[in-house]
Structure formats: C-alpha cells, structure tokens
Amino acid sequence: MAKCVSIMEVQNQPKKTSSLANVRVVVRLRPYMRKDDLKQQGPCVRGLDSQCLEIINWRNQLETMQYQFDAFYGEDSTQKEVYTESIEPILSNLLNGQNASVFAYGPTGAGKTHTMLGSPEQPGVIPRSVLALFRMTQAESSSRNYEQCDISISMSYLEIYQEKVLDLLEPKNQDLPIREDKEKNIFIPNLTQKTISSFADFEQHFIPASQNRTVACTKLNDRSSRSHAVLLVKDSLGGSAHSVMITNIAPEHRFYFDTLTALNFAARSKQVVNRPFTRETIQATALAPLKRPREETDTNSGSN
Numbered sequence: 001m002a003k004c005v006s007i008m009e010v011q012n013q014p015k016k017t018s019s020l021a022n023v024r025v026v027v028r029l030r031p032y033m034r035k036d037d038l039k040q041q042g043p044c045v046r047g048l049d050s051q052c053l054e055i056i057n058w059r060n061q062l063e064t065m066q067y068q069f070d071a072f073y074g075e076d077s078t079q080k081e082v083y084t085e086s087i088e089p090i091l092s093n094l095l096n097g098q099n100a101s102v103f104a105y106g107p108t109g110a111g112k113t114h115t116m117l118g119s120p121e122q123p124g125v126i127p128r129s130v131l132a133l134f135r136m137t138q139a140e141s142s143s144r145n146y147e148q149c150d151i152s153i154s155m156s157y158l159e160i161y162q163e164k165v166l167d168l169l170e171p172k173n174q175d176l177p178i179r180e181d182k183e184k185n186i187f188i189p190n191l192t193q194k195t196i197s198s199f200a201d202f203e204q205h206f207i208p209a210s211q212n213r214t215v216a217c218t219k220l221n222d223r224s225s226r227s228h229a230v231l232l233v234k235d236s237l238g239g240s241a242h243s244v245m246i247t248n249i250a251p252e253h254r255f256y257f258d259t260l261t262a263l264n265f266a267a268r269s270k271q272v273v274n275r276p277f278t279r280e281t282i283q284a285t286a287l288a289p290l291k292r293p294r295e296e297t298d299t300n301s302g303s304n
C-alpha cells in the first residue's frame with residue numbers, strides 16, 4: 001500500500017517570508033470501517049491523549065512505541081474539530097500577507113480524502129477553509145474603504161503523477177513544466193487560474209475537476225496511490241510560512257508497517273522544523289499482538 005498526499009496551498013501574492021517554515025504536525029487515526037475487523041483483532045495503534053499515541057513494537061510485542069505530535073485526533077474526532085483546532089488558526093495569517101499550506105499524508109485508505117475533501121454531510125478541510133477565506137475577505141473588504149480594497153481570490157488545481165503535471169481545471173493541459181524564477185518562487189506556466197467570487201463559484205470548478213481526477217484514477221490502476229493533488233487558492237506554488245501536515249493512519253493490523261513508516265516520516269518532519277519528537281518504549285497492555293511479517297521491506301516497497 002503506497003503513500004500519497006493531497007495538498008491545499010492558500011497563497012498570497014508571492015512575497016518573501018521567513019525561510020524557517022513553521023510546520024504543525026498532527027496525526028488522525030480513522031475508525032474501523034467494519035465491525036468484524038475490530039472483533040477479529042484489536043487495533044495495532046491507539047491514542048493516549050490529545051498529543052500522544054502508541055503503536056505496537058513489532059520487534060517485541062510486549063512493548064509499544066510512543067509518539068508525541070502537535071495534536072492527535074482519535075477515531076471519534078470530527079471534521080469540525082480537526083479544522084477548528086489545527087487549520088483555522090493558520091488562515092488568519094493570510095490577510096497579513098503570509099502563505100499557508102495544508103497537506104495530508106498516509107497510506108491509501110487511511111482517510112486523506114475524507115479529511116481534506118470529506119462529503120456534503122461531513123465537509124473536510126478544503127471546503128471549510130475556502131468558505132472561511134471568503135468570509136474573511138468579505139469582512140476585510142467591508143472594514144477597508146473602497147480605494148484600499150484589492151482582494152481577489154483565484155484557484156488552480158493540479159495533479160502530479162510520475163513527475164508530470166496535469167491541469168485538473170483544463171485536462172487537455174497535460175505534462176506542464178514546473179519552473180523556478182530568480183526569487184526561487186516555483187510556478188507552473190500556463191496552469192489555468194480561475195477567479196472565484198463565491199463559494200458556489202469554487203464548487204462549480206472544484207467538483208467536476210475532482211471528478212476528472214477520479215476518472216483518471218479509475219482508468220489507470222493504482223494511480224490514486226501514487227499521485228498528488230494540489231489545490232492552489234491565490235497564485236503560486238512555493239514556500240509557505242505556515243503549514244499543517246496531517247498524517248492519516250488506520251487501526252487495522254494490515255496497515256501496520258505503512259502506519260509505522262508514516263509516523264516516522266511525520267516525526268522526522270516535526271524534528272526538522274520544530275522541536276524533536278520523543279519516543280519511548282513502554283509495556284503494551286491493551287493492544288492486540290501483531291503477526292510479524294516476513295520482511296519489513298516487502299510491505300514498504302510500494303511507498304512513494
């Protein structure tokens with residue numbers, strides 16, 4: 001099972017910001033999708049509190065490994081909770097001229113799409129953030145006078161698959177180049193940009209474009225697990241002053257090594273830009289024993 005990411009970048013006009021990125025690393029554990037799975041085997045990973053979790057140590061099943069992140073969201077966490085606690089706070093920086101990005105990472109089936117897109121009943125990070133962005137700009141516009149008011153929102157939506165860029169708003173634009181300007185801003189020439197003036201406008205472009213992606217995924221086996229979807233809301237791809245990395249994980253034992261790899265990647269991301277993660281070994285009491293796989297590397301070989 002491979003990893004993949006979906007990313008939302010909410011960007012202001014390119015502007016030099018601090019080179020030290022401020023990344024908030026959070027982990028979300030999805031619930032069991034089938035009651036039968038839970039009955040057969042307990043989870044291989046579980047939350048300890050609002051920041052810590054533990055996972056069975058496959059080398060010694062009497063032990064677990066503990067991780068600490070900026071936030072941990074358990075099986076019962078809601079879409080609203082994830083958005084309000086971890087995403088909403090960084091959006092306020094946009095009106096100060098700073099950029100923000102959110103990306104989801106983790107094994108296929110662990111809940112990235114649910115967290116980022118969600119459903120009409122349970123909207124995820126992307127629709128909630130875009131709605132908030134419109135509310136924020138409206139409030140800002142009405143608090144400024146007419147001459148000062150220069151706020152417009154546009155969107156681009158692309159997919160990166162095998163290092164090729166596909167323009168999801170204009171699927172005939174395939175294999176677009178990625179360029180860097182003198183100021184090290186990364187951009188994609190000729191990538192479609194649509195100006196959006198309301199949330200309904202956003203949905204009108206976003207929903208069919210997401211379907212373009214789904215169709216492509218279905219046509220090409222395993223594409224979904226190796227492609228990266230990027231939604232850009234204002235106009236360049238590049239460094240971000242405020243980032244949230246959501247690591248999605250699943251409780252089932254069949255995800256164990258993908259979960260471990262994802263947690264280690266998340267912990268390293270946190271270590272690089274934030275404070276070091278702590279990892280301890282404690283006695284496993286309530287977690288179910290794990291069947292040791294033949295080869296750890298076998299399970300991880302599909303990762304990208």
Ligand code: ADP
Nearest residue numbers: 030031033107108109110111112113114115248
């Ligand atoms: P991914 O995008 O990582 O491949 P999905 O988001 O498609 O995974 O999730 C796989 C399944 O699990 C979907 O049916 C999704 O609705 C469900 N799911 C994921 N996370 C949650 C959650 N937190 N609560 C309820 N259902 C979830």
